[in-house]
Amino acid sequence: xxxxxxxxxxxxxxxxxxxxxxxxxxxxxxxxxxxxxxxxxxxxxxxxxxxxxxxxxxxxxxxxxxxxxxxxxxxxxxxxxxxxxxxxxxxxxxxxxxxxxxxxxxxxxxxxxxxxxxxxxxxxxxxxxxxxxxxxxxxxxxxxxxxxxxxxxxxxxxxxxxxxxxxxxxxxxxxxxxxxxxxxxxxxxxxxxxxxxxxxxxxxxxxxxxxxxxxxxxxxxxxxxxxxxxxxxxxxxxxxxxxxxxxxxxxxxxxxxxxxxxxxxxxxxxxxxxxxxxxxxxxxxxxxxxxxxxxxxxxxxxxxxxxxxxx
Amino acid sequence: xxxxxxxxxxxxxxxxxxxxxxxxxxxxxxxxxxxxxxxxxxxxxxxxxxxxxxxxxxxxxxxxxxxxxxxxxxxxxxxxxxxxxxxxxxxxxxxxxxxxxxxxxxxxxxxxxxxxxxxxxxxxxxxxxxxxxxxxxxxxxxxxxxxxxxxxxxxxxxxxxxxxxxxxxxxxxxxxxxxxxxxxxxxxxxxxxxxxxxxxxxxxxxxxxxxxxxxxxxxxxxxxxxxxxxxxxxxxxxxxxxxxxxxxxxxxxxxxxxxxxxxxxxxxxxxxxxxxxxxxxxxxxxxxxxxxxxxxxxxxxxxxxxxxxxx
Numbered sequence: 001x002x003x004x005x006x007x008x009x010x011x012x013x014x015x016x017x018x019x020x021x022x023x024x025x026x027x028x029x030x031x032x033x034x035x036x037x038x039x040x041x042x043x044x045x046x047x048x049x050x051x052x053x054x055x056x057x058x059x060x061x062x063x064x065x066x067x068x069x070x071x072x073x074x075x076x077x078x079x080x081x082x083x084x085x086x087x088x089x090x091x092x093x094x095x096x097x098x099x100x101x102x103x104x105x106x107x108x109x110x111x112x113x114x115x116x117x118x119x120x121x122x123x124x125x126x127x128x129x130x131x132x133x134x135x136x137x138x139x140x141x142x143x144x145x146x147x148x149x150x151x152x153x154x155x156x157x158x159x160x161x162x163x164x165x166x167x168x169x170x171x172x173x174x175x176x177x178x179x180x181x182x183x184x185x186x187x188x189x190x191x192x193x194x195x196x197x198x199x200x201x202x203x204x205x206x207x208x209x210x211x212x213x214x215x216x217x218x219x220x221x222x223x224x225x226x227x228x229x230x231x232x233x234x235x236x237x238x239x240x241x242x243x244x245x246x247x248x249x250x251x252x253x254x255x256x257x258x259x260x261x262x263x264x265x266x267x268x269x270x271x272x273x274x275x276x277x278x279x280x281x282x283x284x285x286x287x288x289x290x291x292x293x294x295x296x297x298x299x300x301x302x303x304x305x306x307x308x309x310x311x
Numbered sequence: 312x313x314x315x316x317x318x319x320x321x322x323x324x325x326x327x328x329x330x331x332x333x334x335x336x337x338x339x340x341x342x343x344x345x346x347x348x349x350x351x352x353x354x355x356x357x358x359x360x361x362x363x364x365x366x367x368x369x370x371x372x373x374x375x376x377x378x379x380x381x382x383x384x385x386x387x388x389x390x391x392x393x394x395x396x397x398x399x400x401x402x403x404x405x406x407x408x409x410x411x412x413x414x415x416x417x418x419x420x421x422x423x424x425x426x427x428x429x430x431x432x433x434x435x436x437x438x439x440x441x442x443x444x445x446x447x448x449x450x451x452x453x454x455x456x457x458x459x460x461x462x463x464x465x466x467x468x469x470x471x472x473x474x475x476x477x478x479x480x481x482x483x484x485x486x487x488x489x490x491x492x493x494x495x496x497x498x499x500x501x502x503x504x505x506x507x508x509x510x511x512x513x514x515x516x517x518x519x520x521x522x523x524x525x526x527x528x529x530x531x532x533x534x535x536x537x538x539x540x541x542x543x544x545x546x547x548x549x550x551x552x553x554x555x556x557x558x559x560x561x562x563x564x565x566x567x568x569x570x571x572x573x574x575x576x577x578x579x580x581x582x583x584x585x586x587x588x589x590x591x592x593x594x595x596x597x598x599x600x601x602x603x604x605x606x607x608x609x610x611x612x613x614x615x616x617x618x619x620x621x622x
Binding site for chain 1: 346351353383385387394395399401409433466472
């Protein structure tokens with residue numbers, strides 16, 4: 001069981017498997033041969049693009065937009081401490097650094113259907129686990145008074161293969177981030193999450209805001225999860241997709257406190273360690289929630305929803 | 312030396328390093344801590360988005376658009392035979408599959424600044440090496456008469472860290488692909504490449520079409536490279552970015568013949584093995600070529616160029 005209560009392995013015939021089958025049969029998603037990794041049709045992609053535009057509007061001119069590739073420098077990843085909490089979700093990029101001789105060995109292993117990837121070496125990058133992770137290195141140093149606002153879009157990777165279509169291994173996250181004074185960061189999280197959840201509700205999605213319960217790994221993780229809950233650091237906006245009892249998180253609001261400001265050397269105008277807060281939109285999950293609620297053909301969605309997305 | 316004649320390691324003070332420094336100083340690109348991996352500003356991204364729209368228009372309604380995530384199923388990667396030709400460029404995604412005990416070991420190694428990635432295991436995915444690689448598995452089976460046209464956008468990964476800003480480790484590729492009869496595939500490559508190169512020239516880029524000379528790996532690679540040249544299978548549209556003598560490939564036109572149709576079981580309406588051809592736009596390289604030619608502020612580019620991109 002994980003954060004939103006969805007079991008990792010789901011049997012065929014469940015509502016998850018049925019929704020997934022419908023998305024594939026209708027040509028919205030394509031299978032790729034790796035569980036949780038999909039190709040996206042133009043129709044699906046048009047909803048993603050519309051949501052991205054809507055989120056950009058929510059941020060407004062105050063926000064500096066930065067786009068990152070799907071890979072993250074390993075030293076940056078190390079400083080996020082993600083490996084301690086979610087080792088099972090991360091992806092590390094390994095490469096071939098050999099010469100002709102090693103290539104012959106690699107090719108032979110490959111021809112024999114053997115385990116050729118074990119002949120590779122770690123590269124200087126990992127896959128992005130969260131859209132905002134590459135940001136903090138870029139923001140290091142002294143902030144202007146009033147802090148800084150960023151809008152970040154990114155492909156993220158979380159290794160949790162599942163037949164639940166809302167639990168993709170590769171997916172898009174769009175974040176609105178604030179870095180500044182501690183009090184301002186807390187207030188930003190609360191107001192921006194409220195505004196954003198209202199926008200999602202206006203798209204016809206029944207929304208509820210609940211304390212998040214991240215799937216921290218292992219025995220130490222139980223302590224971390226309890227602490228996260230007690231301190232109310234992360235809230236999630238959930239909506240039922242395939243299950244009323246186990247709604248899916250489609251947006252989260254996070255108080256990271258000094259978790260990034262400290263390791264990345266970000267300071268407020270007064271020289272104190274900066275706090276950060278972000279609202280993260282799970283764009284693929286929101287797309288799936290809309291397709292589940294309003295039907296698989298966006299051209300037939302309620303006029304009010306269409307006008308908000310394609311005005 | 313590689314395909315376009317750019318050495319892998321370039322000294323500071325070269326035109327490559329100078330252009331890179333200008334892009335960073337002007338805030339178009341951000342450094343991330345990994346060579347060849349950048350963050351992209353809103354200004355840079357606006358050019359990328361405009362180019363993507365232009366390429367979509369070039370394709371037109373005939374083309375089915377499919378968007379893929381940056382990761383590719385390993386069995387699909389294996390069938391492209393990329394590992395044999397370009398082992399040094401590929402990236403394999405490795406993950407943690409252990410329990411509490413193994414996590415303690417991993418965390419200790421991480422705390423000590425040791426080589427924790429070596430404790431990971433290969434996952435079922437690699438990074439996409441070319442935008443169209445995930446496509447062929449999806450197109451397997453019998454084609455309709457006249458073949459099929461696809462438009463593909465994707466983040467690609469090629470591990471060749473360089474100070475040449477046009478040689479990014481993670482970059483965007485946008486492809487227009489045809490799969491069908493052998494003769495039609497050859498003709499598609501020639502006409503679509505011509506049309507596309509004309510469009511790039513109309514953006515004010517001096518273009519030349521030359522036989523490509525891919526950086527096939529090692530001693531066997533020399534034979535593959537010679538064969539590619541002799542058979543005229545790959546053409547590149549090049550333009551000078553940082554060097555007149557060594558122009559940069561910003562688009563390529565490829566006759567893949569039965570390289571994908573065979574392994575992925577794609578057949579023509581008559582049941583023969585299908586041939587494929589693609590025109591691949593290096594969207595980041597085109598963006599850099601435009602910034603180098605017309606200046607770092609797109610709002611001051613020649614009206615004719617701006618109208619084509621932002622009509």
